Every structure is written in C-alpha cells, then in structure tokens.
Amino acid sequence: MTDIAPLRTGDPARLGAYELLGRVGEGGQGSVFLGVSPSGERVAVKLLRPDRGGAAGTGTAATRFQREIEILRRVAPFCTAQVVETGLFGTRPYIVSEYVEGPTxxxxxxxxxxxxxxxxxxxxxxxxxxxxxxxxxxxxxxxxxxxxxxxxxxxxxxxxxxxxxxxxxxxxxxxxxxxxxxxxxxxxxxxxxxxxxxxxxxxxxxxxxxxxxxxxxxxxxxxxxxxxxxxxxxxxxxxxxxxxxxxxxxxxxxxxxxxxxxxxxxxxxxxxxxxxxxxxxxxxxxxxxxxxxxxxxxxxxxxxxxxxxxxxxxxxxxxxVVTPRPGEAVPAPGGPENQPAWRRRVTALLTGVAATVVLVSGGMVYALVQGGSPGTAKVSASPTPTVVREAVDAPATRTERVRLPELKTTLHEAPGDPVRVTSFIHLTGSVSYSYARDPKSGKFESIGPYHEPAVSPDGAWTAVLPWIKMNIPGPHDSIRLIERATGREFVVRTVAKPLANYNPFWSSDGKRILLTTYKDSSADQIVGFVVVDVATARATAVTTDTLMPGTSPFMWAPGESTVAVRFPDGSGVGLRLFDLGGKTVRTIPAVGEPSSRENTFSPAGKRFVTMCPDKVATVCVWDTRTARRQAAFPAPAAATLVGWYNDAHVMLIDRTKDPRRVVVVNLKGEVVRVLAEIPADEFDGTGESFIPRFTKD
CATH class of the missing domain: 1.10.510.10 (Transferase(Phosphotransferase) domain 1)
Incomplete structure (x- = not known):
C-alpha cells in the first residue's frame, strides 16, 4: 500500500474542489498529493513548485508541466491515469488525475x-x-x-x-x-x-x-x-x-x-x-x-x-533525472571504477584533505561566497590587489532559521553575518544534485546534477563546473557562467582533455575564477591551474614548475596575484605559493592540514588556519608574513575545519553530536555561534549526503 505522508506547513489544504489528505511524493517539478473529490473519490493532485513556474504558464518548468498534461491526454485514456481536470493555485498549475494505489x-x-x-x-x-x-x-x-x-x-x-x-x-x-x-x-x-x-x-x-x-x-x-x-x-x-x-x-x-x-x-x-x-x-x-x-x-x-x-x-x-542545460557536461566515465574523481573529491571535503570552499555534512555541500548587492559584475581583464577591511566583530546571537530544499538541515542566519551558505550539493548514492542561492529572494534553485556551483562574492554570477568530464562536447573541459540578473549564459573552454579542472574559487572582486588542473579526471595529480576572466570569457591555463600530488585545490593567496596549494614534504604538510605564471615564489613547510572547505587565508590575509601538525584535534593560527604560530586551541574530538568566519573567528563542523553542528569559535576555541544543524542521517562523514559552500558578505 502506498505510504501517505502528512501535509507540511505551507501546503494547501484544498486545490479547487479537492480536499488534500496528505503527500504521495515529491519531485523536481513539484509535489504530488492524495486528494478527495466532493463525491468522495480519491484523486492524485500534482502541484508545480512555487519558485519554478513564475507567472502562470511561464518558465521552463511550467512549459514542461503543460507538455506533460498534453502528453497524458494524447495517450489513449485506457492507458493512463485519466486526467480529471487542471487548474491554477495562484500562479501555480496543477493536474488532478485518477489515483492509482500500489507500491513501485x-x-x-x-x-x-x-x-x-x-x-x-x-x-x-x-x-x-x-x-x-x-x-x-x-x-x-x-x-x-x-x-x-x-x-x-x-x-x-x-x-x-x-x-x-x-x-x-x-x-x-x-x-x-x-x-x-x-x-x-x-x-x-x-x-x-x-x-x-x-x-x-x-x-x-x-x-x-x-x-x-x-x-x-x-x-x-x-x-x-x-x-x-x-x-x-x-x-x-x-x-x-x-x-x-x-x-x-x-x-x-x-x-x-x-x-x-x-x-x-x-x-x-x-x-x-x-x-x-x-x-x-x-x-x-x-x-x-x-x-x-x-x-x-x-x-x-x-x-x-x-x-x-x-x-x-x-x-x-x-x-x-539528469538534465544538463545546453553547454553543460553530461555524465561520463572517468576515474577508477571503485571511486570516481568527483566522489574522491567529495570524500576529501569530508576527511580534511584540502578542497574548495565547502562545509560538508552528510551529503550536502554548503558554499560560502563573498556577498554584496546583486547585479551585473564589472570585470576587468587584469588582476589588481584587493583592499580588505579586517573584520573582528563578534558573531550575532539573534538569528533566523532557514530550511534547505528537501533536507532537514537548518541554517541559523543573521543579517550581519560575514558569510552565508550560497550553494550546496546534495549527494544520494552515486547521484549529486546542485543548488545555488538567488541573491534577491534568498531561495535555493536547482542548477542540475553532477556539477559544482560557485556563486560570485557579489552574487552577480554563478559558475557551474561539470564533475564528470568525458562526455563534455568537444576536446576541451569547460566551465559555464550564468549572469544572475539577466539569465545570460556562456561556456568558457579551459584545458584540452584529458586534463580536467575542478574546485572553482572566485576572486574577492568577482572578476576571476581559479580552477585546479589535474592530469585527468581521476584527479590524483595536479599539473597546474586555470584563471578564467569573466569579462573577456577567456581562460589562461598555467603549468606549475612543480607537480603537486593529491587532490587538494589551489586557492587565492593574499593580494590575489599569487595562488597557494597544500603540499606534502618530508617535514609534514605545508603550503606552496606560485605566481600567476606558475613559478614557485614561497614555501611554508610543516604547518599542518589547511582549511579543506574554503580559503585557508583570513579575509584580511594576515593569518591562515590549519589543523596543527603536532597535536591531535587542535587548530593552529599562523601569521602569513612570518609563518609563526599565533594561536592554538582545542577542537572537538571529531571536528572538521571549515575556514574563516571573519578575521577573529573560524568555522568548524562539530561531529560529536546529533545533529552535527557548524559552529563559529574564537581563537581561544570558545563556541560563540551555531551556523547550521545537520541531522546525522544527512551527514555521515563519507561524502554521501550534504556539502555546503559559504560565501563572504
């Protein structure tokens, strides 16, 4: 017998003449309800999502929905659950049809x-x-x-x-x-x-x-x-x-x-x-x-x-359902059969190996992005050092609860937060679904599966990087850029296959994107990086003078005229900095594992943060100029380092409790704020459920 879930807060009690008794299911287009007609007959009611269809009859989802109705009517009535009627709930279309009882x-x-x-x-x-x-x-x-x-x-x-x-x-x-x-x-x-x-x-x-x-x-x-x-x-x-x-x-x-x-x-x-x-x-x-x-x-x-x-x-x-947009990559072979490249990179996010600006919790990826007012980004072709204000304000204590689509995870946000979740990836088994946040409405919108989204600091652009490379049309890897204000999209070629790019990092001014280049889609050997200029839609591929083993990504170094990457050597794990031509300019040895979710350097660039090389469950803060340790404080026994909240606080994932908590701690290790609560079944520590990315405001 089909399971019927209770109606949720915000669900309508009636659609037209039909009383809704509960939820039958939910999909990419909308929700399906069990309803009852005035005569007592059970019906199925499919209602389009409120944020997908726009005004009545407009938008891609609404167009698909209308086509679905036409297809149902085209196939002979004895072949389908017969359409009873259609209507509008405000601006949202719905279909009322025969209800079919039975399991799948x-x-x-x-x-x-x-x-x-x-x-x-x-x-x-x-x-x-x-x-x-x-x-x-x-x-x-x-x-x-x-x-x-x-x-x-x-x-x-x-x-x-x-x-x-x-x-x-x-x-x-x-x-x-x-x-x-x-x-x-x-x-x-x-x-x-x-x-x-x-x-x-x-x-x-x-x-x-x-x-x-x-x-x-x-x-x-x-x-x-x-x-x-x-x-x-x-x-x-x-x-x-x-x-x-x-x-x-x-x-x-x-x-x-x-x-x-x-x-x-x-x-x-x-x-x-x-x-x-x-x-x-x-x-x-x-x-x-x-x-x-x-x-x-x-x-x-x-x-x-x-x-x-x-x-x-x-x-x-x-x-x-896998539905890439024009110009997107489609799922394809790549990497070892027992552990594809994209899965290995997600696992790295959860286990502390450096990866892009993400918090990982049970199958979602949060993205932290540097925020600002939405609009069209003005972009220049040449990089310029960024002047930043060192923020040391204490985190807000009064927050608003924000729920994520189709998840039980709760965000705790305040207007003055210097960071917030701007995108996430939801992983279920071997399938991933990506969401990016609209800077105006604050809602999360699906952008298609098997992609890594990154929202620009000003919210003007969303970069969409395919995770699975082989079937991207043509001989090159590519990245798709979406202008949020206009919906304009374009694809920028990056490197020639079998080289593969992963881990997008926006520059603080929203003008450039840094990608890490691997020798192939197995993502086990770094060969360089790519800098994408948004204004010119051009990518500059750079081969470094030193090969970097592992899956850790390049990140922008302070001033953004150099880039940094984690590297292992005989004395432990350190950082290596390169100029934008790929030449090594500095090596900082034996500082421990850097931030694995976002840039390991503080917003003002004066410090960087790692898990200490000589103590278990301890966070170290280092002076960027001298590479001297400034502070060390204990972390929970099962903790993941996320990155900086502001220049005086860092973010950790505390995995010792259920729900798991994304917390803000000061440089003494004192918890001063909870940013998110993630139920254990949505955070299993292996990359199977939720990975968020944070952006700086």
Whole structure:
C-alpha cells in the first residue's frame, strides 16, 4: 500500500474542489498529493513548485508541466491515469488525475526480493504493452525505471511523464535526461534519443526485477556509464526467451533493438510482425497471463498501456533525472571504477584533505561566497590587489532559521553575518544534485546534477563546473557562467582533455575564477591551474614548475596575484605559493592540514588556519608574513575545519553530536555561534549526503 505522508506547513489544504489528505511524493517539478473529490473519490493532485513556474504558464518548468498534461491526454485514456481536470493555485498549475494505489517495482523488489516465473512474465508483458502505447502516441518516455512502474491491482502502470518528449521533436544534443543505471548509450553521447532508448531502459528494468540489481551495476556514476558504453550486461540467472529479448533490448546499437510492438508480440508468443491495429488478441493476451487491464485494452485496440503521471512513488525524487542545460557536461566515465574523481573529491571535503570552499555534512555541500548587492559584475581583464577591511566583530546571537530544499538541515542566519551558505550539493548514492542561492529572494534553485556551483562574492554570477568530464562536447573541459540578473549564459573552454579542472574559487572582486588542473579526471595529480576572466570569457591555463600530488585545490593567496596549494614534504604538510605564471615564489613547510572547505587565508590575509601538525584535534593560527604560530586551541574530538568566519573567528563542523553542528569559535576555541544543524542521517562523514559552500558578505 502506498505510504501517505502528512501535509507540511505551507501546503494547501484544498486545490479547487479537492480536499488534500496528505503527500504521495515529491519531485523536481513539484509535489504530488492524495486528494478527495466532493463525491468522495480519491484523486492524485500534482502541484508545480512555487519558485519554478513564475507567472502562470511561464518558465521552463511550467512549459514542461503543460507538455506533460498534453502528453497524458494524447495517450489513449485506457492507458493512463485519466486526467480529471487542471487548474491554477495562484500562479501555480496543477493536474488532478485518477489515483492509482500500489507500491513501485523498486519498493517491491527491495522489500520482498526479485520477481519469479508468472509474476515476472506479467510484469514484462504489462510494461511492454505500456511502452507500445506510449510510442504509438508519438512519445518517448526517457526515464523508464523501477521507481516509475507502479504495481497496481489491475497490473503494472508506467508513471512520470515529466521529462517525456515527442518523437518528432528529437534532436542531437538536446540534453541528457534519465537515471544513469537505466539509460541507453546514446543518452550519454549527445545522440538522438528515440523509442529504442525506452527499450534499453525496459531491458535494464527487467533485469532488476529478476535479479534485484540493474545489469550495469549501482556503484559510482562513471563506472556505470563506462559499463553501459563498453561492457556486456550482467543478466544474472534471468533465463528463457525473456533473457533473449532483454539481450536484444540492451544492444549498444539502437538500430538493433526491437520496436516495442514487436517485442510485445514476442512476449506473447507471436512470431513476425502484424499491423498496428492487430498487435494483440484477447486469446493471446490470456495465453500470456496478461492482467485484466491488458486484456481489456488488447481486445479493444491491440495495444495497451497504463500510465499515471501524478502518482510519483512515495519519497522518490525527480532529481535523479539528469538534465544538463545546453553547454553543460553530461555524465561520463572517468576515474577508477571503485571511486570516481568527483566522489574522491567529495570524500576529501569530508576527511580534511584540502578542497574548495565547502562545509560538508552528510551529503550536502554548503558554499560560502563573498556577498554584496546583486547585479551585473564589472570585470576587468587584469588582476589588481584587493583592499580588505579586517573584520573582528563578534558573531550575532539573534538569528533566523532557514530550511534547505528537501533536507532537514537548518541554517541559523543573521543579517550581519560575514558569510552565508550560497550553494550546496546534495549527494544520494552515486547521484549529486546542485543548488545555488538567488541573491534577491534568498531561495535555493536547482542548477542540475553532477556539477559544482560557485556563486560570485557579489552574487552577480554563478559558475557551474561539470564533475564528470568525458562526455563534455568537444576536446576541451569547460566551465559555464550564468549572469544572475539577466539569465545570460556562456561556456568558457579551459584545458584540452584529458586534463580536467575542478574546485572553482572566485576572486574577492568577482572578476576571476581559479580552477585546479589535474592530469585527468581521476584527479590524483595536479599539473597546474586555470584563471578564467569573466569579462573577456577567456581562460589562461598555467603549468606549475612543480607537480603537486593529491587532490587538494589551489586557492587565492593574499593580494590575489599569487595562488597557494597544500603540499606534502618530508617535514609534514605545508603550503606552496606560485605566481600567476606558475613559478614557485614561497614555501611554508610543516604547518599542518589547511582549511579543506574554503580559503585557508583570513579575509584580511594576515593569518591562515590549519589543523596543527603536532597535536591531535587542535587548530593552529599562523601569521602569513612570518609563518609563526599565533594561536592554538582545542577542537572537538571529531571536528572538521571549515575556514574563516571573519578575521577573529573560524568555522568548524562539530561531529560529536546529533545533529552535527557548524559552529563559529574564537581563537581561544570558545563556541560563540551555531551556523547550521545537520541531522546525522544527512551527514555521515563519507561524502554521501550534504556539502555546503559559504560565501563572504
């Protein structure tokens, strides 16, 4: 039975004539509610998010939502959860449709184990019948997977048309959409994605139903994609003619996969092709063990599908869908199969190896950005030293609670804070979702999966750096820049592949971005850095005179005419500084691990902070000019160094309590402020859930 969660604060109690009883699920477009009509009939109500659609009928999400309604109406009524009505809640569109009771295939297999014999056969027939009808309506689903198959009493139903597309609208390079373990090779290669992609996903879903795991694994994203592109599927003990059909559906070549209607005939024991109007007969449907709904539709039209868009599976997320924008990278192989580069970098964020300005807590990434008033940044091509005011004010004590999208983590913010969370990455398994904060509204907006966002200090720009490199179109790595005031976007090429860039750091004036260059996407050997000039949209790649092992990123050094990076030597861990031509200008040995979340140098540049090299759970503060230790204070036994709050306070993650706490401490180690509370289940210390980035105001 489908789980129904209570309504949340802010949820409407009614939509039109329908009373809302609870939440069925939530996805990238919006929320799905269980409702009841005036006559007492249960319905599903899908409501678009308030911050996605803008005015009624405007915005990308609203356009997709409207297209979903049109697709639902296009597919024959007996194939879908029938649309009852549509309407507006203020400016937010909603769909009221038939409510379909039942768990998803994903839930059934995970709780009760794989399907066998007649149950598996009925599933295969029912879902292939669904795909036949979808394709006959001129639609490609593009995200067929176990969590989008509902096992209702009258047979399996395919749900979630939020990213479906018309067959005649397909185009090369139109964007990668899908859920990685069930995506076809052409979806990773910027090729035309048509009905054969649904057949590939169907084959993968049948393997999951029969064995409990998809045929190309469920570990890291690059490893999964590499297997899909280059390896043979693992079909386990799937046997008989179903195995033969699945093998054909999982062909790397779309042209070698059968059409849905032909595959359905084979499942029903037929040989050869028949006209569209004679795909099934009542007799063949009964012989195949088809559901009652399949039998009814077969006798009526010859092809049957049961589709229900609003009935998203409980607590599943549409954010598992990979939807890069034009110019974005798409998921691709890269790095060791057991630990992809992006995952290793996230792990580094959580374990103290230097990484970009981020706080890591249970699967999210907070980004601290230097703030200011929103607007268009004026950028010059040449760097100039930045004059900063040394801020030593004590943190505010009166704060406002801020909740993050789809998480239980709570931020505690005050108007006078010198830093605040401006972006974060939410990691779930091998999938990541990125959010950036709108400088005007303060709301967090999704910017697509598998990317590392960084908001400029003045809030004028968001830099979006792909984590997974191989399938970025063309021979170069790249970074995407979004102007927040206008929505204007452009892509800047950085380095030639296989070189790869990670870890964006904005300069304090918002004019340049510093990226670390690795020899390849495994990110285990630094070869230099890149400086991106926003005004000219040009990147300058620099090779350093010394190779730097490990994954620690370059950061801006005080004055921003030099850059610094962590380096290990015989005397321990230190810092090495380079000029913008890549020449070593200074080495500071044996100071311990620097800040792993943001710049290790204080805002005024007079100090830098590390975990002490000679004492466990102790923070050291050093004089930048002399490299002499100025202070040392104890940290919690399980603590992560984040960076500077202002010139007299640093930020730590205290992992000794539940919830985990991001705290501000003075240079005596006294906690003077809590910045965030992160439940333990959203912070597991391995990079599996939440990584925030802070920006200076």
């Amino acid at each position: 295939l994903q839930q059934v297999v995970e709780s009760a184990g794989p399907l066998r014999d007649a149950r598996l056969r009925r599933l295969a027939v029912g879902t292939m019948t669904a795909l036949s009808a979808i394709h006959r309506a001129g639609v490609v689903h593009r995200d067929f997977k176990p969590s989008n198959v509902l096992l209702s009493r009258d047979g399996p139903r395919v749900i979630d048309f939020g990213i479906a597309r018309e067959v005649d609208a397909l185009a090369t390079g139109s964007g990668v959409v899908g859920t990685p373990p069930y995506m076809a090779p052409e979806q990773f290669e910027a090729a035309s994605v048509g009905p054969p992609a649904d057949l590939f996903a169907w084959g993968s879903t049948m393997v999951f139903a029969a064995t409990g795991k998809p045929p190309f694994g469920m570990d890291s994203m690059p490893a999964i994609v590499n297997r899909i592109l280059h390896r043979e599927p693992d079909l386990g003990d799937l046997g008989g003619d179903l195995r033969d059909l699945v093998v054909e559906c999982l062909s790397k070549d779309p042209a070698r996969r059968p059409a849905a209607k032909d595959a359905l005939l084979r499942l029903l024991g037929a040989r050869g092709r028949q006209p569209d109007g004679e795909l099934l007969t009542a007799g063949t449907a009964v012989a195949a063990g088809a559901s009652g709904a399949a039998l009814e539709s077969a006798s009526r039209t010859g092809s049957e599908v049961l589709i229900e868009t609003p009935g998203i599976a409980p607590r599943t997320r549409e954010t598992a």
